[in-house]
Amino acid sequence: MPVLTRLIPSPVSVDIAAGALDNLAGLLADQRISPSGRLAVAISGGSGAALRDRLTPALPGADWYEVSGGTIDAAVQLADAMRVKHYDAVVGLGGGKIIDAAKYASARVGLPMVAVATNLSHDGICSPVSILDNDAGRGSYGVPTPIALVVDLDVIRQAPVRYVRSGIGDAVSNLSAVADWELSHRETGEQIDGLAAAMARQAGEAVLRHPGGCDDDSFLTVLAEALVLSGIAMSIAGHTRPSSGACHEISHALDLLYPRRSALHGEQVGLGAAFATHLRGEGRRAVLIAEVLRRHGLPVLPEEIGFTTEEFTAAVSYAPETRPGRYTILEHLDLTTDEIRDAYADYVKAISS
Structure with missing residues (x-):
């Protein structure tokens, strides 16, 4: 029998709305991405860190990892740090560099990754590619597509x-x-x-x-x-x-x-x-x-x-x-x-x- 359709790799949830960040914990539970609440959250020292205090009460089981930038070394360090504990998923909270580092790190440790974008600077928020700086300049690395995506328009408007x-x-x-x-x-x-x-x-x-x-x-x-x-x-x-x-x-x-x-x-x-x-x-x-x-x-x-x-x-x-x-x-x-x-x-x- 001929194959008449094909499966399309895509997130199970895409939430684009004002105030979407307030529903992050509910999305993770409802979609069974993290029923236990054990999460590794990758943030930058900028936009991601600024949202940590807001999200911490809603994500009591999360461990927070500050990532130094969008480099292959930072992504590998994040992956190595996450190996010592058992997590349901990785959340990349920040701009393109943090999301790319989190995508690469999650692929390296075999965990699903949720992208929470704090700006809309490029299409990497939902792509199967991580763009990371390396010793030779900049490289493109194939990774799985994020399992879910959250874009809070209130947060986006606060970005430059x-x-x-x-x-x-x-x-x-x-x-x-x-x-x-x-x-x-x-x-x-x-x-x-x-x-x-x-x-x-x-x-x-x-x-x-x-x-x-x-x-x-x-x-x-x-x-x-x-x-x-x-x-x-x-x-x-x-x-x-x-x-x-x-x-x-x-x-x-x-x-x-x-x-x-x-x-x-x-x-x-x-x-x-x-x-x-x-x-x-x-x-x-x-x-x-x-x-x-x-x-x-x-x-x-x-x-x-x-x-x-x-x-x-x-x-x-x-x-x-x-x-x-x-x-x-x-x-x-x-x-x-x-x-x-x-x-x-x-x-x-x-x-x-």
């Missing part, structure tokens, strides 16, 4: 607005990533998962088309949902292709070539998406993406996040080296440095007119 803007850039970049995936399918025969592509594309379109702003609960809900869908799309595909194309190659190149700069991931991939869309000859689409990024206060030019034109050109030239074997518009065009510089000048004119 720059983090929300970064999430917007990451969600919108899906549109460029899927276009690159489709390009590779046409040119190289790479298999494309239609469901994963559709989910990632619709997540990006929902954010692109929403008229609200960063202080609007309706918009924040759509953004959070889009980031969740992006993570699930990657789980369906079994890789990051639905949300990572030339846009992310450019961002990775900026990180590797200029590691001491302070731009956020979503700021870089949003810019990369607008430029990659221009390279694909989708002029009107590139202008639309740039307009939406500008409306939300995101950069559309490298100098707006501290990079010169020459540095950006060098990053675009180096970008294909960051993902060997991945085919995007950058590999397709195989531009020289002078051609990249000319294409960037055309891009600037197009989005400025």
Whole structure:
């Protein structure tokens, strides 16, 4: 008998609402994630630590672990610390670095992981990937998707607005990533998962088309949902292709070539998406993406996040080296440095007119 359906890896619970944090203990019990209440809670010294006093009475059986940052060493140390006790689950409470460290640590010790996001800076809150700094720079590590996700909009509004803007850039970049995936399918025969592509594309379109702003609960809900869908799309595909194309190659190149700069991931991939869309000859689409990024206060030019034109050109030239074997518009065009510089000048004119 043919298999007519497939199982989709996804959280058993996604709670996105104002005040959602107050129901964390109930969610853990009701979903039988932690019926005993024995939890390891990973927090940062910032947003996570600030919420510890609020949550401690509701989680009396929890042990709290302060994680030093989003590094592979910190994640391994967290895993080693958790081995000495028996827990039902791991809770990652904080921003992207803490959630990525908690995902990796929970996978290492074989425990389910609950993501409690205190900002919406990127789609890692529900993805099957942990991005962690290592001795070679930064690495991507495959991990199970979080078993549950909590996003309290009241907490999100307290985070710096720059983090929300970064999430917007990451969600919108899906549109460029899927276009690159489709390009590779046409040119190289790479298999494309239609469901994963559709989910990632619709997540990006929902954010692109929403008229609200960063202080609007309706918009924040759509953004959070889009980031969740992006993570699930990657789980369906079994890789990051639905949300990572030339846009992310450019961002990775900026990180590797200029590691001491302070731009956020979503700021870089949003810019990369607008430029990659221009390279694909989708002029009107590139202008639309740039307009939406500008409306939300995101950069559309490298100098707006501290990079010169020459540095950006060098990053675009180096970008294909960051993902060997991945085919995007950058590999397709195989531009020289002078051609990249000319294409960037055309891009600037197009989005400025």
